[in-house]
Amino acid sequence: MKNRVNYIDNLRWITVSLLVLYHTAMAYNTWGEANYIFFEEVKPIASVVSFISPWFMPLMFLLAGVASSYSLKKRGYGAFLRERLVRLGIPLLLGILVLTPILSYVADVTHNGYTGGFFSHYGIFFTRFTDLTGYDGGFTMAHLWFLAVLILISILSVGILRLGRLCAPHGGETPGNGSGQNERDRNGNRTKVILGILLSVLAVATFDVRFGGKPLILYLCVYLLGYYIFSDTEFVDRLSRFKWIFVLAFLAFSITNVTLFIYVGGYETLNTICNYAAFVTAIPALISLGHDHLDFKNRLTAFNAKISYTFYIMHFPVVVLCQYVLWLMGAEIIVGFLLTVVISYPLTYGLCFIVDVVKRYVNNKPAESK
DSSP: OHHHHHHHHHHHHHHHHHHHHHHHHGGGOSSOOOOSSOOOOOHHHHHHHHHHTTTHHHHHHHHHHHHHHHHHHHHOHHHHHHHHIIIIIHHHHHHHHHTHHHHHHHHHHHHHOOOSOTGGGHHHHTTOOSSSSOTTSSOOOGGGHHHHHHHHHHHHHHHHHHHHTOOSTTSOSSOOOHHHHHHHHHHHHHHHHHHHHHHHHHHHHTTTOOBTTBOHHHHHHHHHHHHHTTTOHHHHHHHHTTHHHHHHHHHHHHHHHHIIIIIIOSOHHHHHHHHHHHHHHHHHHHHHHHHHHOOOOOHHHHHHHHTHHHHHHHHHHHHHHHHHHHHHTTOOHHHHHHHHHHHHHHHHHHHHHHHHHHHHHHHHHHHHHO
16 A cells, blocks of 8 residues: 555656646647747647646546545545645635736736736736636636645545445455455445446546536546546556556557647547547556556655645746746747746745745644643
């Protein structure tokens, strides 16, 4: 169990770290999205977004589902929900008050020519409710929507788990011996297979079904797949035997998807099929790679795992501010892209380190005062 958590944690922080590259590239997209700052269409850079988009958020929710299977065993329903609300809810509220106004301000300056100060823009941020992207300078949760949706899915999943009485992802709730236990194991395995198939089909079917601009049903399905199916060590062991088949299929569908969407166009049906297939094959491919090659822990990976949520929260304002400053300096396209990536990674890590030090100080202070 400990080793499984190691590779799940490593997959999480590696996936999160890709978002610096992803959100930097969004400023050069070719499909007309305003973003918080936009320069011009650059197809090779936009290809980064197109390659990552089909799978990285579903993978994040699936990994959260796997982690929740261990957390629920340790804490129980009530403590699990309290931990989710504190760990995700407080950063969400602080981020909306401090971080996302930065993104909205930059968007208003670069898109609309806003000339006021940053703090005076707060009045616009908290009163202009339009499409909630913040691209027009209005209110937005920006990338922090992930935290809000994860809270919602955590609550829904607990209700589903209680209703289904399938608290343990490995079968029956009570260990036993003899033929009775074997029968319960077989029934549990059959139930998991059926459940896995149903969740997988529903996830694919709702890939483009959106509420508030997000495929919430898809995210709930992959979260539950993580909880029930991908937390099963034996299942992932068997899955990893076909690792290279999944990897090759994932690369083939992803490259075709990027080529059709960015460079060719006019093949919408085939493009959609490749987009779906990239999502379907990416999950087992990346989980299998993690299982076989990321099942370790050292000081660096432990720190990265610990700050993964903080990194997620901090990276986007850092990226956009870097791009904004470079824009003011008149940096060229390629230079601006490369400098943003090079600067944003260490700067985000530095902020995460500071936040970690402050959190450890706050957590240890009551104990020291006693």
